[in-house]
Structure formats: C-alpha cells, structure tokens
Amino acid sequence: MQTTHATFLLAGQTVHRITFEPATFTEADLLWLPHHHQLSDAGRKRKADHLAGRIAAFHALNRQAIPGIGSSGEPLWPAGVRGSLSHSGTQAVAICRDNGLVGIxxxxxxxxxxxxxxxxxxxxxxxxxxxxxxxxxxxxxxxxxxxxxxxxxxxxxxxxxxxxxxxxxxxxxxxxxxxxxxxxxxxxxxxxxxxxxxxxxxxxxxxxxxxxxx
Incomplete structure (x- = not known):
C-alpha cells in the first residue's frame, strides 16, 4: 500500500501522520503485521485502515514495535508506553508518550x-x-x-x-x-x-x- 509519513505538532506533542491510498492495498501488505491472522475475516477497507494506523504507530514508536490488538479491539502498546491512534478517510495518526493520559x-x-x-x-x-x-x-x-x-x-x-x-x-x-x-x-x-x-x-x-x- 502506498503511504506517506509526516509529523506535526499539537499541544506541543509530536503526532505522526500517515496518508495512504486504499486502492493500492493488497492482502500481502498485511503480512507485515505480526497479528495479521486476527484480520483474516475483516473487510478490505478495515484491513487498509488498520494497516495505516499501525504504520503510524510504528513511526510513533521510533520504528521499534507494532501494537497488537486487545480483547476489546484496542491497540496493545509496549510496556511503559502510553499511545493512541486513529484513522479517517485516507489518513491515520498516532502518538506515544512515556506516561500520563493520551487519546487522539x-x-x-x-x-x-x-x-x-x-x-x-x-x-x-x-x-x-x-x-x-x-x-x-x-x-x-x-x-x-x-x-x-x-x-x-x-x-x-x-x-x-x-x-x-x-x-x-x-x-x-x-x-x-x-x-x-x-x-x-x-x-x-x-x-x-x-x-x-x-x-x-x-x-x-x-x-x-x-x-x-x-
């Protein structure tokens, strides 16, 4: 899937933004996700949206980890990290902090x-x-x-x-x-x-x- 990564500041915090082209998504793109098997029954749009959100999160985590999927569908962030992500249309955003509340x-x-x-x-x-x-x-x-x-x-x-x-x-x-x-x-x-x-x-x-x- 074709994506573009950029950052911007909001409330003094660095937000990572992925702009993506859903039409370029292929099933093989999901293999990049360690938890790709959990998306096997999802529709094409959800798969593309999910992938874009995880790519944004990957950048927010300094390209060190990819959040999994929790029992309520929430992202599973690495220990010691507070993070949040979102997607809408052809963009996804993510942010990580060491502590405190965070929701985007x-x-x-x-x-x-x-x-x-x-x-x-x-x-x-x-x-x-x-x-x-x-x-x-x-x-x-x-x-x-x-x-x-x-x-x-x-x-x-x-x-x-x-x-x-x-x-x-x-x-x-x-x-x-x-x-x-x-x-x-x-x-x-x-x-x-x-x-x-x-x-x-x-x-x-x-x-x-x-x-x-x-």
Missing part, C-alpha cells in the same frame, strides 16, 4: 445534514446551545465535539476498561484551539465532574483532537 482522534468534518440527523445521540441540549453560540459552523463544531469525546474515551480506556457512550462526557467550552470536557458520571478511577482539555486543529476537511496531560 481524527474525523472527516461531518456534513451538516448528517450532523443534524445524529446529534441527539452525541450531544445534549446544553451542548447544542454551546455549539449554536460558539461562532463556528455547526458541522465543524459538531465534528469537534464528536472527535473530542472519542479522544477522551481512548485516553481513559486503559484505566476504565469499559465501553463509554457519548453521554458520559459533556463539552462545556469550545474555543479556536481547545475544548473542555466534563464527565457526567463516575468512571472509576475518574470521578463525576472531572474536567479534561482536548486540543484540536483542522487539516483541510479533517479535524484532529488530542487529550493529554499537561
């Missing part, structure tokens, strides 16, 4: 009509008011909230070890480069009303959000 997500900006259709499953009335007043186009603001919650749940999962729905967190502020999220319920060891910051940037028609400890 990339999303193609959701079309406004689609965002309106699914908003009740993602945001509550208070968030809807926030989005209406934040000054950003609704499609962009909604995608940022969607993505920031995904980043938060990825950051918390290693400790929570449970599925988290969009209703578990509420976005309480949205600025030109960050969102503030608050937990609406306890997610042990994290407490109800605990607050987190998601940094974001836009790259063409895609947004990237990042949760990490300061």
């Amino acid at each position: 997500d990339c999303e193609a900006i959701i079309a406004e009509n689609e965002a309106r259709e699914i908003q009740d499953g993602v945001i509550d009335p208070a968030e809807a008011r926030l989005l209406a007043e934040c000054g950003l186009p609704f499609a962009l603001a909604f995608t940022l909230v969607f993505s920031a919650k995904e980043s938060l749940f990825k950051a918390l999962f290693p400790q929570v070890q449970a599925w988290m729905g969009f209703e578990c967190a509420r976005v309480t502020s949205l600025t030109a480069d960050a969102l503030t999220l608050m937990l609406t319920r306890p997610l042990p060891p994290f407490t109800q009303n605990q607050v987190f910051t998601a940094h974001w940037l836009r790259k063409d028609a895609t947004v990237v959000t990042l949760i990490c400890d300061e």
Whole structure:
C-alpha cells in the first residue's frame, strides 16, 4: 500500500501522520503485521485502515514495535508506553508518550445534514446551545465535539476498561484551539465532574483532537 509519513505538532506533542491510498492495498501488505491472522475475516477497507494506523504507530514508536490488538479491539502498546491512534478517510495518526493520559482522534468534518440527523445521540441540549453560540459552523463544531469525546474515551480506556457512550462526557467550552470536557458520571478511577482539555486543529476537511496531560 502506498503511504506517506509526516509529523506535526499539537499541544506541543509530536503526532505522526500517515496518508495512504486504499486502492493500492493488497492482502500481502498485511503480512507485515505480526497479528495479521486476527484480520483474516475483516473487510478490505478495515484491513487498509488498520494497516495505516499501525504504520503510524510504528513511526510513533521510533520504528521499534507494532501494537497488537486487545480483547476489546484496542491497540496493545509496549510496556511503559502510553499511545493512541486513529484513522479517517485516507489518513491515520498516532502518538506515544512515556506516561500520563493520551487519546487522539481524527474525523472527516461531518456534513451538516448528517450532523443534524445524529446529534441527539452525541450531544445534549446544553451542548447544542454551546455549539449554536460558539461562532463556528455547526458541522465543524459538531465534528469537534464528536472527535473530542472519542479522544477522551481512548485516553481513559486503559484505566476504565469499559465501553463509554457519548453521554458520559459533556463539552462545556469550545474555543479556536481547545475544548473542555466534563464527565457526567463516575468512571472509576475518574470521578463525576472531572474536567479534561482536548486540543484540536483542522487539516483541510479533517479535524484532529488530542487529550493529554499537561
């Protein structure tokens, strides 16, 4: 599969980005993955997306390891490493740190009509008011909230070890480069009303959000 590797900074952290061409993917490409047998029943798109994400993670790990697949589908990072990865469309991103929380997500900006259709499953009335007043186009603001919650749940999962729905967190502020999220319920060891910051940037028609400890 044809790929291009690049890096960019977000919240002072180095993010590794892979741009890939799904049409160039072949089954033989998967043999590069030690866990390729776990993808034997996956569709072509999932295989290409997964491979791109692992290539991004490989670069984030200084080309020393490839994360496997956990029992809940999460990436298995090497001991002593906190990492996160995401893919959307024809790009994948990954980031690694030595410690602390880390969660990253990339999303193609959701079309406004689609965002309106699914908003009740993602945001509550208070968030809807926030989005209406934040000054950003609704499609962009909604995608940022969607993505920031995904980043938060990825950051918390290693400790929570449970599925988290969009209703578990509420976005309480949205600025030109960050969102503030608050937990609406306890997610042990994290407490109800605990607050987190998601940094974001836009790259063409895609947004990237990042949760990490300061």
